[in-house]
Amino acid sequence: MTEAQPTIKCLVWDLDNTLWRGTLLEDGEVALHEGLREVIVELDSRGILQAVASRNDHDHAWGRLEKLGIAEYFVLPRINWGAKSASVRAIAEELNFAPATIAFIDDQPAERAEVAFHLPEVRCYPAEDALGLPDRPEFTPAVVTGDARRRRQMYQAGVRREAERTEHVGTDEEFLRSLGLELRIERAGDEAISRVEELTLRTSQMNATGVHYSDEALRALVADEEHEVLVASLIDRFGPHGAIGVILLERRPASWHIKLLATSCRVVSFGVGAALLRWLSDEAARAGVLLTAGFRRTERNRMMEVAYRFAGFREHTEDGHEAEDGVQTLALEPTRQDAPAHLAVLAPRPFGDASGPVEWAHAE
Structure with a gap:
């Protein structure tokens, strides 16, 4: 059986006679092909990033994209x-995407062949296929989360953020x-489950146990009153x-047990x-219970152990709870904590308190 190819994460467009009709340096005024907007x-609404690879004068071509209202x-x-x-x-490389998740579209067979020769995993399409791309399975993610719909805006915000960090x-x-910075902690709803599953699958350096929880397993935990x-x-x-x-938090008779804590590596520097x-x-201190956590050392999660x-x-050894293979139990005597000085935290009281979200003020 042939293994299914991964969904496209980024489509790279040629410009002349692909995105627009004509050659910019020869025709001057060029217009988008009908239907391409x-x-x-x-594709943007599905969380597929779009980039440009074009032989052109940069300022002239980018100015034309801005005039056409699609540069953003x-x-x-x-x-x-x-x-x-x-x-x-x-x-x-800049996006840190595998070549198999990149697509390239160009009107010139020689350009497609050149890309295919040097990057055989990149999928190449002729310009005449452009209008049909949204109908192809590789451009149709199984689930489109809120984060996916905002992926481009999040990427662009990240570029501005890093530029200011460099100049600071x-x-x-x-x-x-x-x-x-504002950190919001919420109970996972239906839409968030897919993102949670992705985090447990893709996060290795900041995953406390290296365990992947499937969509089905996560939904079972959401429905379980003890989790x-x-x-x-x-x-x-x-x-x-x-x-x-x-x-993933389990309520035990005398403790709260962190079965899994995983964070994206891209926010490590923010102290999340x-x-x-x-x-x-x-x-845990408010509730008067011990806080324990499962930890399994892997080749990549040294930062989480630290x-x-x-x-x-x-x-720590907790009576009545047998550890999973290779997972050690760590414990912390819970103490009241102030928020980190550089961020605010908005979060519900765990386990059904209906008093509403609690905001930690910035520490002085």
Whole structure:
């Protein structure tokens, strides 16, 4: 049986006689092919990023995209006189996407062949196929989450954020304070489950046990009164980071047990993992229970072990609960905690308290 190809994550467009009719440097005024604006908007709504690889003068071509009202839909434009394969490769590397999740569309067979020769995993399409791309299975994700619909905006916000970080004069703590970071912790709903599953699957460096929970398993835990499936999202003045963390919490007679804590590696520098542990410790202290956590050392999650140890977790044996193979239990005597100085946390009281969200003020 042939293994199914992965869904496309980024479509790279040629411009002349592909995205628009005519050659910009020869014809001057060029117009979009009829129906392509709708294709661009539809792919964007599915969370598929779109980029440009074109042999053109950059400023002239980008100015034309702006005049056509579609420049905002494109990330990482590579408009130069180099090989298209080099541009496509650079886009994939910048996005950290596997070549098999990249597509390239061009009217010239020679350009498609050049990309296919150097990047055989990239899927190449002739320009005449453009209108039909949204109907193809590889451009149709099984689930389109809220984060997916905002993927381009989140990427563009990230570019602006990193540019300001590079230009910032002062300490890292001062920069973090300037962002207005807000960490929101919520119970996972139907839409969030798919993102939670993805986090447990893709996050390895910041996954405490390396365990992957399927959609079915997560939904079973959501329905189980003894468990909480919590999803963490982050936002700052540049825009949303989306869902960036997951906590699977089991209520035991004398403790709350963190079965899984996983966060996206892209928010490590914002101290999200430490903030989640501080929030859990504070809530456990309010409830008067011991806070324990499962940890399985893997080849990649050393940073998560350091986070647990730095937070004060130590080896622990809990009566009546047999550890999973290779998973050790760590415990923390919970203490009341203030919020980290650089972010605010909005979260529900665990386990059904109806008093509403609780906001931690910025620590002085």
